[in-house]
Amino acid sequence: MPGIDQSEADFIAVIELHAQEHAAKESARIPAAFEGIQVNFCKTPDCVNFGVPEDDDGVKWSRDPAKTRRYAKVSAGKDYPHLRCNACKASFPLKSNEGIAQEVARLAGEAKADICCPDESCSNHGFPVGLGKPLYSSFGKTAIGSPRWKCMACSKTFSAPKTATHRQRQSHKNKLIFTLLVNQMAMRRICEVAEIGPKALYDKIDFIHRQCQAFAASREAMLPNLPIRRLYLGVDRQDYAVNWTQRDDRRNVVLSSATTVDNETGYCFGMHVNFDPSLDPTAVEQDAHDSLDYRLSPPFRKHAREWMESDYRASVARSAKLVPGGTVAC
Numbered sequence: 001m002p003g004i005d006q007s008e009a010d011f012i013a014v015i016e017l018h019a020q021e022h023a024a025k026e027s028a029r030i031p032a033a034f035e036g037i038q039v040n041f042c043k044t045p046d047c048v049n050f051g052v053p054e055d056d057d058g059v060k061w062s063r064d065p066a067k068t069r070r071y072a073k074v075s076a077g078k079d080y081p082h083l084r085c086n087a088c089k090a091s092f093p094l095k096s097n098e099g100i101a102q103e104v105a106r107l108a109g110e111a112k113a114d115i116c117c118p119d120e121s122c123s124n125h126g127f128p129v130g131l132g133k134p135l136y137s138s139f140g141k142t143a144i145g146s147p148r149w150k151c152m153a154c155s156k157t158f159s160a161p162k163t164a165t166h167r168q169r170q171s172h173k174n175k176l177i178f179t180l181l182v183n184q185m186a187m188r189r190i191c192e193v194a195e196i197g198p199k200a201l202y203d204k205i206d207f208i209h210r211q212c213q214a215f216a217a218s219r220e221a222m223l224p225n226l227p228i229r230r231l232y233l234g235v236d237r238q239d240y241a242v243n244w245t246q247r248d249d250r251r252n253v254v255l256s257s258a259t260t261v262d263n264e265t266g267y268c269f270g271m272h273v274n275f276d277p278s279l280d281p282t283a284v285e286q287d288a289h290d291s292l293d294y295r296l297s298p299p300f301r302k303h304a305r306e307w308m309e310s311d312y313r314a315s316v317a318r319s320a321k322l323v324p325g326g327t328v329a330c
């Protein structure tokens with residue numbers, strides 16, 4: 001283009017790309033599949049449409065049921081689109097496949113805290129050394145005595161710290177602090193009982209968290225090889241009201257969590273909280289603004305899984321309406 005330099009041309013190209021993506025999302029009936037995930041289908045187990053997503057070949061209505069669309073798009077409120085199954089008449093909210101894929105990646109990342117082959121392109125990467133042979137073999141020790149392993153897939157050798165507590169001065173208090181934490185003792189009381197300061201307590205909580213993840217990862221990596229014919233899982237969810245996080249913003253934060261256990265043994269697969277500490281709220285808001293996310297209804301957004309500033313404002317407006325004449329402090 002004449003009259004503009006390269007950086008301006010790049011900027012315009014990015015804007016045009018966003019606009020194209022936005023137009024495609026805006027015209028779609030249901031959110032597009034993302035990395036093989038498509039959850040917008042009928043959930044009634046004995047319905048012919050169970051597990052079958054919409055294909056856009058169908059017409060709105062036809063005498064021939066095979067040509068009729070499987071689902072009708074209905075609304076359950078502003079920005080709350082539903083699909084209604086034309087076979088069983090059950091309706092369900094549309095969900096963002098992209099948001100689900102992002103959450104799957106986040107939760108899968110948590111489960112890979114254990115030591116494994118460091119080469120990301122290796123087939124053993126993600127499988128902990130605790131599995132032993134035939135994936136890894138013990139390969140002596142490093143000069144400072146840390147154990148070393150050899151990966152049997154790519155032949156690389158790697159080591160780990162001798163013990164997880166090698167830099168801790170009060171490692172004998174870990175067990176006591178873990179016990180007090182899981183028995184729900186208040187943080188200040190734990191500091192008094194264990195005779196440590198708040199900084200040491202928070203460091204120990206991070207350490208215990210890492211150890212628990214590594215423990216769960218090493219056990220669950222064995223799951224694919226266990227002779228399980230069919231796994232029956234029980235799922236429950238719970239909300240936690242957490243105190244305000246900043247002195248100038250005293251809103252209580254409610255975190256939701258889902259817990260999944262094996263029905264037969266009671267083994268807990270984890271309690272997953274809807275909190276992602278890796279995100280920067282300002283950067284997310286800016287990206288949502290740049291990619292015109294706000295103009296779409298939530299299931300079609302790039303940032304569908306995040307609680308945005310506009311969601312918060314809408315929620316405050318809804319609560320204010322529920323209390324006659326009431327205002328909401330924030």
Ligand SMILES: [Zn+2]
Pocket residue numbers: 042043044047048049050085086087088089090
């Ligand atoms: Zn159905």
Ligand SMILES: [Zn+2]
Pocket residue numbers: 117118119122123124125151152153154155156
């Ligand atoms: Zn390897």
